Amino acid sequence: MQPMFDEWIADCAQRFGPAPRRISLWDRYSFWWLKRPEWLYHHPDDLLETLFLNFRSLIRNGRVTWGHIVQANNTLFFPGTNDAPAEVIFADGPPGAVDVDDLARVCAEVGSFKHTESDDPALAAIGKHLAAETDRTFDLPIPASIAHDTVYRLSTIYVFRKHLPQPQPRLAQGLLPLIVHPQPPYWTIPLPARYWPQPMLDWWQKPKTKNRWYRPES
Numbered sequence: 001m002q003p004m005f006d007e008w009i010a011d012c013a014q015r016f017g018p019a020p021r022r023i024s025l026w027d028r029y030s031f032w033w034l035k036r037p038e039w040l041y042h043h044p045d046d047l048l049e050t051l052f053l054n055f056r057s058l059i060r061n062g063r064v065t066w067g068h069i070v071q072a073n074n075t076l077f078f079p080g081t082n083d084a085p086a087e088v089i090f091a092d093g094p095p096g097a098v099d100v101d102d103l104a105r106v107c108a109e110v111g112s113f114k115h116t117e118s119d120d121p122a123l124a125a126i127g128k129h130l131a132a133e134t135d136r137t138f139d140l141p142i143p144a145s146i147a148h149d150t151v152y153r154l155s156t157i158y159v160f161r162k163h164l165p166q167p168q169p170r171l172a173q174g175l176l177p178l179i180v181h182p183q184p185p186y187w188t189i190p191l192p193a194r195y196w197p198q199p200m201l202d203w204w205q206k207p208k209t210k211n212r213w214y215r216p217e218s
Helices: 002-016 048-053 055-063 098-112 122-132 197-206
Strands: 063-072 082-090 150-161 175-180 187-191
Touching: 002 063, 002 098, 002 175, 002 197, 048 055, 048 150, 055 187, 063 098, 063 122, 063 150, 082 098, 082 175, 098 122, 098 150, 150 187
Parallel strands: none
Antiparallel strands: 063 082, 063 175, 082 150, 175 187
């Protein structure tokens, strides 16, 4: 299965194009025009605000790689119109070098620390972050005890329904392509479905089994 995912992510990166990308004025004010959530205006100190402030730089300069949902607002698992935050893990390095099975394993282990305590300060910080559900991070490193020889990072994303596969935009799979800013703090969003190859769209819309690697927020 890994070669299939390697081919898909390479196709996604090619379709999105090399950085720095030129974004047409039409696309900037239509396809890439994304409304801030109303509640964010009442919480200007929320770190998600920095994602919106740096959004243009992200889509112009970001790299494409695999990410995996750790947890998400429960409404995102069902068709709807609301946008919402989620937590993902992604790996540093070229997208073709990402082992999607290992990425899923890391997500499962990281998710298990929610509402638990650990003597390891790094794992305790991850558990606290996931349990809070309103905390934001864009580059929380996953400790080597879980990540082993790969550099993985936990990041908050904002999921825009208009960019998910239609006609039923939802998180149908845990694995999804991301756009990741090349410099800290690594702002991240899902790569819009317009850049996905057709076989990947078919796979996304027809999950054969319940994905056990991600969970709704409580």
